[in-house]
Amino acid sequence: MSQSLHSIRPWRQIDRRKSRQIMVGNVPVGGDAPITVQTMTNTLTTDVAGTIAQVQAAADAGADIVRISVPDEASSRALREIVAESPVPIVADIHFHYRRGIEAAEAGAACLRINPGNIGSADRVREVIAAARDYGCSIRIGVNAGSLERHLLEKYGEPCPDAMIESGLDHIRILQDNDFHEFKISCKASDVFMAAAAYQGLAEATDAPIHLGITEAGGLVSGTIKSAIGLGNLLWSGIGDTIRVSLSADPVEEVKVGYEILKSLGLRHRGVNIISCPSCARQGFDVIKTVEKLEKRLEHIKTPMSLSIIGCVVNGPGEALMTDVGFTGGGSGSGMVYLAGKQSHKLSNDQMVDHIVEQVEKRAAAIEAETVQAAE
Numbered sequence: 355m356s357q358s359l360h361s362i363r364p365w366r367q368i369d370r371r372k373s374r375q376i377m378v379g380n381v382p383v384g385g386d387a388p389i390t391v392q393t394m395t396n397t398l399t400t401d402v403a404g405t406i407a408q409v410q411a412a413a414d415a416g417a418d419i420v421r422i423s424v425p426d427e428a429s430s431r432a433l434r435e436i437v438a439e440s441p442v443p444i445v446a447d448i449h450f451h452y453r454r455g456i457e458a459a460e461a462g463a464a465c466l467r468i469n470p471g472n473i474g475s476a477d478r479v480r481e482v483i484a485a486a487r488d489y490g491c492s493i494r495i496g497v498n499a500g501s502l503e504r505h506l507l508e509k510y511g512e513p514c515p516d517a518m519i520e521s522g523l524d525h526i527r528i529l530q531d532n533d534f535h536e537f538k539i540s541c542k543a544s545d546v547f548m549a550a551a552a553y554q555g556l557a558e559a560t561d562a563p564i565h566l567g568i569t570e571a572g573g574l575v576s577g578t579i580k581s582a583i584g585l586g587n588l589l590w591s592g593i594g595d596t597i598r599v600s601l602s603a604d605p606v607e608e609v610k611v612g613y614e615i616l617k618s619l620g621l622r623h624r625g626v627n628i629i630s631c632p633s634c635a636r637q638g639f640d641v642i643k644t645v646e647k648l649e650k651r652l653e654h655i656k657t658p659m660s661l662s663i664i665g666c667v668v669n670g671p672g673e674a675l676m677t678d679v680g681f682t683g684g685g686s687g688s689g690m691v692y693l694a695g696k697q698s699h700k701l702s703n704d705q706m707v708d709h710i711v712e713q714v715e716k717r718a719a720a721i722e723a724e725t726v727q728a729a730e
Contacts, residue, residue, distance in 0.1 A: 366620060370592045373563045376492050376536045379443025379464030381418050383492075383538055383596050384563030389589070389621055390418035390596040391612040392565075393605040394447065399429035399436070406439045408605060413441045415609040416624050416656075419596070421445040421467060430457035437462040445494065452478040459485040467494040472501050476528055483532045492536040493529065494565055497522045497552075499543035513543065515551035522556055538562055538595065542569035546584040553588050563595040570600060577601040578611050589619055623658030626714060629673055630663040637665030638683025639703040651711045657718035661710070662692075671697075678721075679713045681706060693717070 375385030383390055393412045397404045399422055409420045424430055424446045437444050445465040446458030452474050455466050459482075466486055473479055486493050499513040502521055510517040518541040529537050539562050543549040549568055557564060568584040571577035581599045588594050599608045599615070616622035628648065633641035645663055652661075662680035664670035670682025674692035681701070683689045688702045693713065701709055 368590060368592055368619060368621065371557050371564075371594075372561065373595055374535075374561050376538060376563055378419055378445065378492050378596075381443050381464075385595075387595070389594060389616055391416060391609055391616070391622070392419045392421060392445070392596060392598040393417050393608040393612075394421040394423070394598065394600075395605060399423060399425070400432045402432050402435050405432070405436050409436065409440050409442070409444070412605050412609055415606045416613055417442060417605075417609045419443050419445060419464075420605075421447050421598070423447040423449075424454045424458050425449070425451075426454070427457070430454055430461055433458055433463065434461040448473065448482070450474075452482050455482040456485040459489040459491045462489075463491055465492045465494055467496050469496045469498060469501055479525070479528055480532055483529060483534045486536070487534060492538070493534070495522060495525045495529070495537060495539040496565075497525075497539070497541040498569055499541075499545070499548060499552075500569070513548070515548055515555055518543070518548075518552040519555045519559060523559055526560060526562065538565050540565035540567055542567045542600075544568065544570045546580055549584055550587055553593055554591075557593045564593060566594040566597045567600055572602060574601055574603040574607055577603070581611065582615055585615055586619065589615070589621060624656055625658070626652045626655050627658075627660045628652075628663060629660060629677060631665050631669065633665050636668065638685060638687075638689055639665065639706065641665040641683075644707060647707050648710060651707065652714055655714060655718050657721050659714070659718055659721060661714060663710075678717045679710065681710055 373384040375382050375387060381390060395405050395408045397408050399405055412420050420442055422444055424433055443464035445467050446463035447467045448455040449469055450472050455468060458466055468482060497518050499518060502513055502517055506517040506521055522539050522541050541552040541556055546568060566585050566588055568581050571580045585597055597612050599611045601608050613624055617627055628645060630645045631641055641663060660677040662673040662677040664673050665683045667682055674680030674682055675695045678694060680692035681689055688700050691698045691701050
């Protein structure tokens with residue numbers, strides 16, 4: 355959101371935490387860079403064609419970065435082929451076997467995600483650091499409540515925010531002692547309260563870019579809600595430079611939910627933001643079916659813009675005044691079309707979907723032309 359809007363509506367202001375910036379491939383993370391959206395493939399990495407197809411689908415949905423698990427040597431070999439075909443930077447997910455981290459760096463991964471609780475000794479971590487430096491990779495320190503180091507569990511008695519923060523800072527120290535600074539950090543938990551507290555403490559203790567996530571959040575509905583609460587709370591307070599929504603669902607759904615969380619806070623905009631009512635007996639057309647059709651028909655629009663679809667005149671005209679394109683249900687099988695916040699023309703309900711798609715496409719083209727003109 356622009357500063358001009360912040361001055362008009364200061365209650366929408368989000369002051370992002372000041373972090374230093376690193377690069378994940380060609381994507382900046384931290385500093386004043388946009389908050390990036392990540393996902394992770396769930397194919398077998400050795401299924402090169404299937405994994406590339408999933409990476410491409412995620413990228414088409416808006417993913418800035420995609421993570422791929424590298425559990426064995428065969429996956430390391432496959433990773434080289436996948437990286438060569440990927441339209442976005444690839445993060446190699448490394449657990450237990452530090453050699454996989456070295457192999458992933460050699461294969462062209464843009465970033466290595468290592469879990470301090472299971473990667474092994476400090477010496478092994480140092481070898482991974484050396485490979486990252488040699489091949490121009492960044493590193494994500496991935497602390498997880500479910501895999502904390504044994505000595506921390508003995509010290510604190512159970513996984514807790516303090517243990518997660520201590521784990522993260524210990525491993526930051528190892529990277530910094532090795533003069534390696536191209537790293538970001540996460541401290542995930544499936545418990546929203548634990549994750550939020552750990553992230554808040556970590557944000558105060560380091561200037562490293564922070565990767566946000568509520569790990570193992572659940573299925574599409576429950577995981578979306580849990581992630582929206584946990585990530586939304588942190589993002590609203592200014593914490594977070596890159597996010598991943600963890601769902602037991604298609605990775606494309608993770609990307610969509612991630613963008614919706616950022617869009618709802620005005621932190622990132624992509625595609626059409628549909629504002630629609632839940633519908634009731636007052637509706638002048640079938641709102642739910644119409645929105646379902648429009649969501650499908652407008653998936654190709656990447657230009658940030660807004661569309662209001664409201665069933666009746668109670669809130670319809672007011673919402674339409676604030677959107678790029680709007681439709682408000684009326685009577686006798688027709689409603690009113692609004693363009694750029696102004697009442698434009700009446701339209702029959704049976705023509706609604708095709709006409710709205712046409713109007714959105716026209717408005718998107720106009721916005722893109724205005725953007726190009728402004729840049730020139």
